[in-house]
Amino acid sequence: MNVLIIGAGYVGTTTGLLFAELGHSVTVIDVDQKKINDLQKGKLFFYEPGLDTLLTKHLASGKITFENDHQRAIKDNNLIFICVGTPQNQDGSANLHFLREASEFIASNLNEYKIIVIKSTVPAGTSKQVKLWIENTKKDPVSFDVLSNPEFLREGNALHDALYPDRIILGSENDKATALLQELYKGIKSPFFVTTPSAAELIKYTANSFLATKISFINEIAILCDKLHINVQDVAKGVGLDLRIGQLFLEAGIGYGGSCFPKDVLALIDTAKKNNIDLSILEKVHAINENQPGYLFKKVKTRLISLAAKKIAVLGLSFKAQTDDIRQSPSLKIIQNLINEGAIVEVHDPVAKLPGNLVDTVCQKDSAEEAITNADAILICTDWPQYKNINWAGIKNKMNSPIIFDGRNMLNTAEMRSIGYIYEGIGYN
Structure with missing residues (x-):
């Protein structure tokens, strides 16, 4: 055709x-x-x-x-x-x-x-x-x-x-x-x-909003897991084995971003309001997601106390791996918080680039190892598989302080702590 x-x-x-x-x-x-x-x-x-x-x-x-x-x-x-x-x-x-x-x-x-x-x-x-x-x-x-x-x-x-x-x-x-x-x-x-055409249009918004709901739900459970000293990954795996629920989109972290989930959730809420319907669940989904990057930042502040003049290495700019899309990326929100607190921020991403408003205040390095060298802490914000393969044992001594905040729960907790890192993920792991 x-x-x-x-x-x-x-x-x-x-x-x-x-x-x-x-x-x-x-x-x-x-x-x-x-x-x-x-x-x-x-x-x-x-x-x-x-x-x-x-x-x-x-x-x-x-x-x-x-x-x-x-x-x-x-x-x-x-x-x-x-x-x-x-x-x-x-x-x-x-x-x-x-x-x-x-x-x-x-x-x-x-x-x-x-x-x-x-x-x-x-x-x-x-x-x-x-x-x-x-x-x-x-x-x-x-x-x-x-x-x-x-x-x-x-x-x-x-x-x-x-x-x-x-x-x-x-x-x-x-x-x-x-x-x-x-x-x-x-x-x-x-x-x-x-x-019908109208049903097809609503199917798209509903599907994305449901997946966003799963993400916000497990992120809220992760906060509870931190308080109860329970590994959220164990909870997610046990829950996900239920075929009615499934394991996809039950990965706790710093929230969803990109060009679809954020705007589609809000657009569906808007459609409901125009028809005098209150989609309170989705309103909460959006609120949880907006707050989630701040939850990781709170962990950083609690551990380091002051961020003034501290060098922080941020690994990952894109909202998820295998894309260069930084729209609504949780990483950018965290970077802005770090800057506001006076931190010296160096970042790495395999394909994504810093947006124009940050290029004068943040240094983007060609390799993760360069960003990590002399860092007072590392924040993992995107689950690029390359970050799993870093020689973590070898690079630890190049840091000022061996502290990792893993916003994607992608590294092995026991292994990182055995090497000598202070390691914090999302949801007590």
Whole structure:
């Protein structure tokens, strides 16, 4: 099939490469000309393991192209995926400005029947709004259908999740359009669940909010475990063995971040408020997550008393491993707290870079060992596997004080203490 992707961001690029891998001809457009130019050269603007190889492969095969002629792209393709960003407004609601722009641009160039699929994460009922925007903007009496097909990509695992999804959700009210989408995904072995567009939109928010709830729940239990001198990892494992609960997302730490969970929880809360519903559980989930980085910082303050002129090594900037995404990263909140207390902060991350507001006050080192040398304490804020492989016994004597605060509970407590470290994780371990 011939498929058009509007939006060459994380979701749009990954989705386009998936369809190219399935044998379809894909065109990708974006208002950011630099982004399109880089992609035409095979250069990804974000870090995602394996995706650069797929980009090189399908640029060479001709299965994917990144275009500048947006009007022609709309007119030449009858299957259009909208993959634009829906950032968070100050009140927590989803900002649909880019979605509206894309919808009205499609409408202005609507020359024949189109199937328009919303891949972006949007509040329930947005498909109806997109229909209205297109109806009010189109110049000719041309028919179209609007479907919802939310993405469920995990940063750092996007390629695997695209090729081997747990499920494909499609919100559609047109049988022919449904059949076409099922044919589009032919070759993917996954449950294909068809529902209404509004239900599909709500499924995305609900799924992310439920996973965020598991994280905040175990983080709150971890605080109790600290008080009771119980290892939270033992509790999480025992609870997770219950098949009704499962072990995923029961890892205590410094909270969730990134571009999805924080904004999706708040957007769902906003949707509920607009419908006079109180989602008090999710409000608490958000509050716990906001406080969790501060819980690790409190441990640091309790142990070191004063942070003034103390050198603190922070390992990890990204909100999780295998991505360079620092949006809403707990690490950045902790770094800011350290700076406010007068600490000298040196950081390391394998791929993520310091944001502009911190480059003048924080030093980013090329290796973890450089950041650790002469440190008064280490804070592990991202669970990069490289940090497990540090020669902890060898580097201990290069520190001013052998103190580790493990915000991801990724090191072995007994081993670190046997080496001679003062080691604290989250949840008495």
